Amino acid sequence: MRPPLSLLLALTGACASAGKGTSAAQAPAPAAPTAPATAPSAAKSESTSVERLQYPSTYARHPNPPVLIRNATIMTATGQEIPNGSIVLKDGRIVAVGAKVDAPAGAVVVDGTGKYVTPGLIDDHSHLGVYAAPGTDAESDGNEATNPVTAEVWAEHSFWPQDPQIPLAMAGGITTIQALPGSANLIGGRSAILKLIPARTVQEMKFPGAHYGLKMACGENPKRVYGRKGGPSTRMGNMAGYRAAFVQAESYRRRWDAWNKDHKGDPPERNLRSESLAEVLRGNMYVQNHCYRADEMAQMIDLAHEFGFKIRSFHHAVESYKIADLLAKEETSVSVWADWWGFKEEAMDGIQQNAALNQQAGGRPIIHSDDPGGIQRLNQEAAKAMYAGQRSGIPITRDQALRWITVNPAWAIGLDSIVGTLEPGKMADVVVWSGDPFSVYSKAVQVYNDGWLVYDRADPAHQPRTDFELGEVPAPGSDR
Amino acid sequence: MIALLLAQTIAITGGTVHPVSGPRLANATVLIRDGRIVAVGTNVSIPSGATRIDAAGKWITPGLIDGTGQLGLVEISAVPGTREASVQGDTIAAAFNVAEGINPASTLIPVTRIEGITTALAVPTGNLVSGQAALIDLDGATIEQMLVKSPAGIVADLSERAKDNAGGSRAAVADRLRGVFRDALEYERRKVDFGRAQMRPLSASAADLEALLPVLHARVSLIAYANRRSDIETALRLAKEFKLKLILTGAAEGWEIAPAIAAAGVPVLVEPLSNIPSYDALGIRYDNAAVLAKAGVKVALLEPDTHKSRNLRQQAGNAVSYGMTWDQALRAVTLAPAEIFGVADRYGSLEPGKVANVVVWSGDPFEFTTGVEHVFIRGKEVPLTSRQTELFERYKKLPPTY
Numbered sequence: 001m002r003p004p005l006s007l008l009l010a011l012t013g014a015c016a017s018a019g020k021g022t023s024a025a026q027a028p029a030p031a032a033p034t035a036p037a038t039a040p041s042a043a044k045s046e047s048t049s050v051e052r053l054q055y056p057s058t059y060a061r062h063p064n065p066p067v068l069i070r071n072a073t074i075m076t077a078t079g080q081e082i083p084n085g086s087i088v089l090k091d092g093r094i095v096a097v098g099a100k101v102d103a104p105a106g107a108v109v110v111d112g113t114g115k116y117v118t119p120g121l122i123d124d125h126s127h128l129g130v131y132a133a134p135g136t137d138a139e140s141d142g143n144e145a146t147n148p149v150t151a152e153v154w155a156e157h158s159f160w161p162q163d164p165q166i167p168l169a170m171a172g173g174i175t176t177i178q179a180l181p182g183s184a185n186l187i188g189g190r191s192a193i194l195k196l197i198p199a200r201t202v203q204e205m206k207f208p209g210a211h212y213g214l215k216m217a218c219g220e221n222p223k224r225v226y227g228r229k230g231g232p233s234t235r236m237g238n239m240a241g242y243r244a245a246f247v248q249a250e251s252y253r254r255r256w257d258a259w260n261k262d263h264k265g266d267p268p269e270r271n272l273r274s275e276s277l278a279e280v281l282r283g284n285m286y287v288q289n290h291c292y293r294a295d296e297m298a299q300m301i302d303l304a305h306e307f308g309f310k311i312r313s314f315h316h317a318v319e320s321y322k323i324a325d326l327l328a329k330e331e332t333s334v335s336v337w338a339d340w341w342g343f344k345e346e347a348m349d350g351i352q353q354n355a356a357l358n359q360q361a362g363g364r365p366i367i368h369s370d371d372p373g374g375i376q377r378l379n380q381e382a383a384k385a386m387y388a389g390q391r392s393g394i395p396i397t398r399d400q401a402l403r404w405i406t407v408n409p410a411w412a413i414g415l416d417s418i419v420g421t422l423e424p425g426k427m428a429d430v431v432v433w434s435g436d437p438f439s440v441y442s443k444a445v446q447v448y449n450d451g452w453l454v455y456d457r458a459d460p461a462h463q464p465r466t467d468f469e470l471g472e473v474p475a476p477g478s479d480r
Numbered sequence: 481m482i483a484l485l486l487a488q489t490i491a492i493t494g495g496t497v498h499p500v501s502g503p504r505l506a507n508a509t510v511l512i513r514d515g516r517i518v519a520v521g522t523n524v525s526i527p528s529g530a531t532r533i534d535a536a537g538k539w540i541t542p543g544l545i546d547g548t549g550q551l552g553l554v555e556i557s558a559v560p561g562t563r564e565a566s567v568q569g570d571t572i573a574a575a576f577n578v579a580e581g582i583n584p585a586s587t588l589i590p591v592t593r594i595e596g597i598t599t600a601l602a603v604p605t606g607n608l609v610s611g612q613a614a615l616i617d618l619d620g621a622t623i624e625q626m627l628v629k630s631p632a633g634i635v636a637d638l639s640e641r642a643k644d645n646a647g648g649s650r651a652a653v654a655d656r657l658r659g660v661f662r663d664a665l666e667y668e669r670r671k672v673d674f675g676r677a678q679m680r681p682l683s684a685s686a687a688d689l690e691a692l693l694p695v696l697h698a699r700v701s702l703i704a705y706a707n708r709r710s711d712i713e714t715a716l717r718l719a720k721e722f723k724l725k726l727i728l729t730g731a732a733e734g735w736e737i738a739p740a741i742a743a744a745g746v747p748v749l750v751e752p753l754s755n756i757p758s759y760d761a762l763g764i765r766y767d768n769a770a771v772l773a774k775a776g777v778k779v780a781l782l783e784p785d786t787h788k789s790r791n792l793r794q795q796a797g798n799a800v801s802y803g804m805t806w807d808q809a810l811r812a813v814t815l816a817p818a819e820i821f822g823v824a825d826r827y828g829s830l831e832p833g834k835v836a837n838v839v840v841w842s843g844d845p846f847e848f849t850t851g852v853e854h855v856f857i858r859g860k861e862v863p864l865t866s867r868q869t870e871l872f873e874r875y876k877k878l879p880p881t882y
Binding site for chain 2: 168441
């Protein structure tokens with residue numbers, strides 16, 4: 001009678017579709033909260049922790065009137081840019097996009113004259129909430145730097161919903177983030193995929209149906225942190241560390257998969273570290289791999305082949321242009337900056353055409369922030385990377401560049417069937433810009449998250465402020 | 481080396497010239513000879529033999545000036561062997577001048593200048609008094625060839641991060657600076673006694689006290705890093721007490737007291753894209769530069785991340801987005817920093833007699849669409865190549881040829 005472990009783990013919000021490497025096409029309807037349809041009966045006093053819901057999302061769509069935005073340039077991220085177009089949002093969904101649409105009765109009408117509309121932006125590499133402002137040691141919750149392998153820690157258990165950086169990112173048009181553990185560890189822990197909305201608890205922000213990511217890190221950081229704390233102290237030590245962890249996880253997975261078949265005898269003892277890694281081996285959890293150098297990315301691909309998993313995205317990946325062909329073939333995306341370089345040796349070969357060269361090679365580039373400043377202007381970072389490519393003769397289109405900050409990161413976190421484009425049926429995550437989002441002079445003026453107007457530059461009633469800010473940070477436009 | 485030998489005349493013709501010192505000129509010519517601008521206007525006669533640069537449809541501005549960072553003083557941030565901006569063991573490092581730490585062969589210099597930044601302040605960091613900053617042009621085979629002005633100011637830190645250098649309190653920071661300034665003046669009055677050891681011990685080394693004298697006589701600026709409103713006010717108070725020529729840098733909460741800063745006649749160096757609250761600056765916000773400028777403060781804009789100095793123009797564009805006028809923003813990355821660092825007689829605008837640091841842009845320099853077409857530093861056109869362009873050329877087609 002008891003459901004298999006893999007299904008129970010799926011109910012934690014890690015993955016509703018156990019299908020290996022698929023996008024989250026079978027994830028629960030985004031408008032519905034992930035209230036457990038198959039919640040284990042509380043009456044079963046003999047049940048154990050593996051059979052109960054684990055840290056479920058309590059996300060619920062905020063009720064809103066329908067919205068019609070008209071006479072705007074609609075950038076769909078599906079190849080189309082519709083001048084004088086309209087878009088209709090209803091019950092958390094995009095219901096119509098085009099030159100002519102039917103507005104539902106009672107719709108709030110937004111005049112988009114001169115304005116641009118894009119999908120909500122997605123940052124697949126953020127440390128909001130885990131490295132919260134004001135940036136004291138007390139708020140430094142991103143690196144569990146006590147062991148090089150901490151696959152057992154979950155970023156959501158560090159995440160602080162009152163981080164004052166959250167509303168700043170919202171004002172930049174961000175609607176979804178992947179909050180990641182830091183990069184001190186070889187295996188840093190699980191990411192949290194979050195709707196960027198005002199909330200009291202992280203569970204209210206957890207994106208229903210998203211795949212957990214597993215943060216891994218190559219290169220200098222683990223070496224630097226553990227070189228004098230028992231290792232690893234070399235890149236070969238890094239590799240041995242990943243391999244040892246996955247070897248353990250392989251046998252752990254075997255034991256549990258066997259037990260899940262017939263539930264004969266006592267279940268194996270849970271091990272939280274191996275539990276995360278086993279989910280990677282099952283294809284349910286996506287590897288998000290901090291890795292700068294081209295040769296190290298190639299090593300990590302070999303590691304993934306050894307253990308039979310896919311690396312979903314190489315993050316930072318400043319040298320990914322050197323192996324863009326290999327990465328495209330491997331179907332591993334790259335989450336890169338527009339122009340960061342030089343802050344450490346493994347970042348010395350960063351070039352501004354990195355995203356464009358990956359696009360040219362048939363890869364899936366993503367512009368990420370890794371930064372509470374950069375997340376507020378992901379559109380500008382994409383613009384820089386697009387024009388750098390164009391100026392070098394790489395014909396990047398506006399639609400491709402928009403995909404770098406919308407549907408491509410959505411793919412990296414397994415949500416591209418739900419968010420990332422402006423298409424009927426997609427979640428109503430929508431940004432209205434004052435002008436062309438690839439201009440330095442444009443700003444997000446309205447941000448809808450699942451149809452909820454979470455930010456309006458013209459209306460202080462839609463400019464959420466965290467608890468932290470009250471009495472500490474002067475409100476925009478006001479003196480102390 | 482070559483630059484010194486060339487007696488070259490260059491005419492940049494047909495573009496829209498933004499002299500900064502005066503109104504925009506359509507279809508104008510900038511004439512450069514022997515490293516200097518000799519004429520700017522719509523009716524400039526071009527000598528025969530001049531090298532002509534057709535700039536029709538292009539925008540021409542002075543080279544941009546970034547008033548902060550460590551260009552030439554850092555190669556790889558995480559590698560201490562390549563960092564030269566900070567000295568240890570001396571919290572009052574007034575005598576420390578960064579100039580001889582500058583590496584003219586730094587890869588950051590071509591990376592930065594090919595995007596239109598031609599001049600930068602190389603700034604010492606750390607300590608309470610960090611040292612002497614040097615203004616450099618981003619071209620030259622030797623330090624001497626690069627230097628524009630040294631010292632261009634002595635840097636002091638009045639922010640939260642400096643507290644530990646003064647025992648852990650902001651009050652002690654101010655007190656320590658006051659003590660050092662008084663000792664410097666006493667040292668000046670009683671150098672003979674000091675030499676004979678007939679004086680009480682002074683609060684800094686003789687070299688550091690000596691180095692502070694030009695600051696205390698307002699011949700060299702004190703560049704004070706302060707963010708919290710009360711720290712900015714402390715800097716203003718110290719400047720008043722000791723009659724200093726003060727430059728504020730950072731000044732995140734400066735907008736709160738913009739009229740007072742304007743009344744004091746103190747210029748401010750601001751990073752526009754800075755709004756993450758910390759206990760050093762809970763009031764930090766994007767419109768700081770605009771509010772200060774509107775109050776009449778002389779504002780220069782910064783990109784503090786040395787490896788990303790080229791993003792100064794993105795900073796300026798965002799300053800416009802958050803309330804500065806476009807003309808104010810251009811001035812704030814050209815003539816304003818030149819004035820603030822005391823080199824406006826030679827830098828910061830396109831006027832006859834000025835050093836020919838000139839950039840030809842494909843359009844509005846602040847827009848992402850815009851690329852740099854030509855860069856002249858001291859009248860010499862620099863090639864638009866860097867280590868990064870070489871990497872791109874190597875890998876634009878895979879597999880690469882080694």
